[in-house]
Amino acid sequence: MSSLADKYLRGHKMPHIWCPGCGNGIITHAVLRAIDQLQWERDDIVIVSGIGCSSRAPGYLDFNTLHTTHGRALAFATGVKHGNPRLKVIVLTGDGDCAAIGGNHLIHACRRNIDITAIVYNNSIYGMTSGQFSPLTPTGSLATTAPYGNIDRAFDLCDLATAAGASFVARSTTYHANHLRDMIVHGLQNEGFSLIEAMTHCPTYFGRRNRIGGPVEMLKMQQEQAIPVQRAASMTQEQLEGKYLIGELHNQQMPEFCALYEQVIQKAGGGNQR
Amino acid sequence: MAEKRLMQGNEACVAGALAAGMDFFAGYPITPSTEIAELAAEYLPQRGGRFIQMEDEIASMGAVIGASLTGRKAMTATSGPGFSLKQENIGYAAITEVPCVIVNVQRAGPSTGIPTAPAQGDVMQARWGTHGDHPSITLSPSSVEETFGLTLRAFNLAEKYRTPVILLLDEIVGHMREAVILPAEGTVEVIDRVKPVCSPAEYRPYDAAMGETAPMPDFGSGYPYHVTGLTHDREGFTTSKPAEVDFIIRRLHSKIEMHLADILQWEEIATEDADILLVAYGATARSAKAALKMARKQGVKVGLFRPLTIWPFPEAALTQVAKGKQVIVPEMNLGQIALEVERIIKAEVSGVNQVDGEPLNPAKILQAIMVGSEVSR
Numbered sequence: 001m002s003s004l005a006d007k008y009l010r011g012h013k014m015p016h017i018w019c020p021g022c023g024n025g026i027i028t029h030a031v032l033r034a035i036d037q038l039q040w041e042r043d044d045i046v047i048v049s050g051i052g053c054s055s056r057a058p059g060y061l062d063f064n065t066l067h068t069t070h071g072r073a074l075a076f077a078t079g080v081k082h083g084n085p086r087l088k089v090i091v092l093t094g095d096g097d098c099a100a101i102g103g104n105h106l107i108h109a110c111r112r113n114i115d116i117t118a119i120v121y122n123n124s125i126y127g128m129t130s131g132q133f134s135p136l137t138p139t140g141s142l143a144t145t146a147p148y149g150n151i152d153r154a155f156d157l158c159d160l161a162t163a164a165g166a167s168f169v170a171r172s173t174t175y176h177a178n179h180l181r182d183m184i185v186h187g188l189q190n191e192g193f194s195l196i197e198a199m200t201h202c203p204t205y206f207g208r209r210n211r212i213g214g215p216v217e218m219l220k221m222q223q224e225q226a227i228p229v230q231r232a233a234s235m236t237q238e239q240l241e242g243k244y245l246i247g248e249l250h251n252q253q254m255p256e257f258c259a260l261y262e263q264v265i266q267k268a269g270g271g272n273q274r
Numbered sequence: 275m276a277e278k279r280l281m282q283g284n285e286a287c288v289a290g291a292l293a294a295g296m297d298f299f300a301g302y303p304i305t306p307s308t309e310i311a312e313l314a315a316e317y318l319p320q321r322g323g324r325f326i327q328m329e330d331e332i333a334s335m336g337a338v339i340g341a342s343l344t345g346r347k348a349m350t351a352t353s354g355p356g357f358s359l360k361q362e363n364i365g366y367a368a369i370t371e372v373p374c375v376i377v378n379v380q381r382a383g384p385s386t387g388i389p390t391a392p393a394q395g396d397v398m399q400a401r402w403g404t405h406g407d408h409p410s411i412t413l414s415p416s417s418v419e420e421t422f423g424l425t426l427r428a429f430n431l432a433e434k435y436r437t438p439v440i441l442l443l444d445e446i447v448g449h450m451r452e453a454v455i456l457p458a459e460g461t462v463e464v465i466d467r468v469k470p471v472c473s474p475a476e477y478r479p480y481d482a483a484m485g486e487t488a489p490m491p492d493f494g495s496g497y498p499y500h501v502t503g504l505t506h507d508r509e510g511f512t513t514s515k516p517a518e519v520d521f522i523i524r525r526l527h528s529k530i531e532m533h534l535a536d537i538l539q540w541e542e543i544a545t546e547d548a549d550i551l552l553v554a555y556g557a558t559a560r561s562a563k564a565a566l567k568m569a570r571k572q573g574v575k576v577g578l579f580r581p582l583t584i585w586p587f588p589e590a591a592l593t594q595v596a597k598g599k600q601v602i603v604p605e606m607n608l609g610q611i612a613l614e615v616e617r618i619i620k621a622e623v624s625g626v627n628q629v630d631g632e633p634l635n636p637a638k639i640l641q642a643i644m645v646g647s648e649v650s651r
């Protein structure tokens with residue numbers, strides 16, 4: 001870890017704001033390991049986030065970093081990518097940031113299949129504002145704004161992204177940290193919109209209120225609930241009750257937005273400019 | 275060569291933007307601004323520029339800021355309902371000091387209002403629409419030709435002062451067709467943002483003294499840095515230290531206020547001997563000019579003060595001109611700039627107000643002038 005930290009972290013911005021035992025560090029570490037594995041140039045990378053605990057990550061990462069407004073990371077990222085398609089654009093976002101206030105931008109980024117990799121830190125709760133339910137909070141869970149249990153149904157974010165047109169969709173967990181890194185590597189390599197849902201734990205606001213325990217118990221829960229897609233194929237519906245799939249869930253090559261726009265420029269006769 | 279053409283206001287806006295070097299546009303259709311997006315979609319790729327129709331106005335504003343950070347000269351265009359949606363991200367551009375141009379072709383509001391009817395109801399929103407204490411540069415043209423010039427100027431000011439600039443049109447100016455003479459390509463002054471020359475290790479994105487603007491690199495040009503809407507220090511990282519917070523907020527204002535001579539533009543017509551002064555902007559200034567001529571024919575000495583830069587308002591110039599004059603402020607709202615004028619000249623003014631979706635015609639202004647001249651006699 002130490003060499004990776006020296007290489008990619010803004011050391012003078014430490015300590016970070018995250019609670020002890022929070023899963024955000026594991027995901028951020030996986031992102032850095034993925035970038036390192038691909039040997040990408042630091043200055044070619046733009047990391048964009050919205051607002052939330054998870055969205056604070058870019059402040060600690062030594063790249064071109066853009067901490068935007070709540071929910072709008074994908075909109076800003078679309079401008080960055082379309083503005084300079086040579087840049088590699090990575091979005092770090094929370095479940096509330098991405099699926100609630102940013103839900104519209106999410107489906108449209110998927111639909112355009114613009115070459116952006118979004119990593120969703122899904123801790124099933126609004127961490128930064130101290131524990132309200134999000135569109136990814138499981139039904140029945142407790143939250144400060146669901147003191148009698150959450151009556152809303154949760155999105156399956158991966159199904160949503162697939163249906164909306166993303167070309168690469170995967171899920172992993174903070175328990176499966178190396179698997180998570182691999183999914184991120186695949187996402188980064190995909191030429192098109194990639195969504196990686198990283199199931200993580202917020203011991204402070206989700207674990208405690210729902211009496212799951214601390215970080216260790218929450219990681220164990222991920223271990224129990226996460227079923228690799230290959231294994232799920234041989235399991236019954238009953239056996240899959242209360243579980244979720246991890247792995248590559250969707251991978252279908254489709255034309256990418258900026259590449260298509262290059263064709264527009266050719267058609268319009270602007271090919272020789274800039 | 276300069277060419278004479280018949281052109282619509284919205285078309286002149288796009289022409290002015292292209293002359294300024296616009297190479298990115300993100301927008302969402304809304305009457306009466308839509309022609310701007312349509313023409314940007316057509317012309318930008320012809321020059322290797324980029325257009326994108328986003329899913330809404332919030333996203334458009336975000337995309338414009340993102341593109342500007344990669345070095346693009348970016349613009350978006352909208353009308354009332356969309357202007358409301360853009361506000362949060364306009365504030366983001368202000369505090370992060372990202373150059374961009376926001377066009378608002380005003381229509382009758384509030385809410386959906388009358389999509390095809392003119393109004394000037396967003397003047398105060400252009401000043402205070404986004405939350406927090408921030409400066410605003412807002413320009414308001416009265417003619418098609420001036421729309422060309424002020425759009426160009428909006429880009430130049432945005433680049434020079436690293437700030438969002440609002441171009442406030444109204445439905446009349448946006449949709450009107452007039453003969454215009456546009457300068458030949460390449461003959462206008464185009465200002466580009468200053469890029470850093472120091473080493474990347476030394477670069478600090480907000481390291482500027484009061485009244486100054488720091489150089490700004492493009493993402494991907496060798497100067498990786500952090501951009502955040504959290505209140506930040508000179509390095510761009512979040513801070514809540516009172517002295518640092520105080521400094522950045524005051525510097526944000528000072529970089530505009532210390533350059534008023536460069537930013538402010540206004541026109542004075544027949545003000546020297548005037549007893550009555552009209553203060554009018556946008557399409558309304560055209561009616562005011564006509565009323566002025568009619569009144570002069572009848573022997574009433576009327577002058578016109580027309581701000582082209584509405585925000586900041588040309589305070590000193592108005593104070594000077596308004597001395598000893600009776601002031602009338604015609605506008606297509608129930609008195610927004612009238613309040614500002616009263617604040618500046620420290621005297622009551624009378625308004626001529628129109629909020630029925632119809633243009634404010636010269637006869638109505640003339641009537642107010644005549645009433646005023648009775649009173650002063």
Ligand SMILES: Cc1ncc(C[n+]2csc(CCOP(=O)(O)OP(=O)(O)O)c2C)c(N)n1
Binds near residue numbers: 051121127128
């Ligand atoms: C427009 C707007 N609305 C609300 C907020 C308040 N807010 C800040 S973070 C947040 C939720 C963050 O939750 P999530 O995206 O799940 O991230 P987490 O903190 O759990 O990592 C909210 C509602 C805001 N900053 N801006």
Ligand code: SF4
Binds near residue numbers: 024128201203
């Ligand atoms: S509140 Fe939850 S998500 Fe936020 S830092 Fe603490 S543990 Fe992590």
